[in-house]
Amino acid sequence: MVLSARKWFSRFVFMLLFIGLFVVATGGYDWLVDVVSPSNPYEVPQGEAVKVIWHSTYEWDNGNIADRLRFFYWYGE
Template identity: 55%
Template sequence: MVFSIRGWASRLLFLAVFAILLFVAAGGYRWLIAVVSPVQPYSEPKGEAMKVIAGEPSMPDSAIGAERLRWFYWYGE
């Protein structure tokens, strides 16, 4: 079996360049996501924010199937 140092060196160089480019691409992707996305999407809004729904609406007590089905599709409960 012939062991070629030049062949193994080229393979190691390829792997090193591949790993470096992989880390650069991942870091660039992470930087791009940080630039594009909002800082804190779930933080409380600033200014004069108001609550739209005061409480959960009560389920209709009627036995009409269409109304109960409409309630289910609208509120998911």
């Protein structure tokens, strides 16, 4: 069995390039996610923006299932 140094060197260079490009691609993806995503999606909006959160105070234990289903289909909650 003959071991070729040139063949093993080319494999080694290929693996180094593959690992290097993989690290660059994953680092670039992490950087892009940090740039695009908001820092805190739950903070109070600034300017004229309105944060729409509504908590129902209706007692569902006292209502019937028809009222609950009607509310679900009407408001989607």
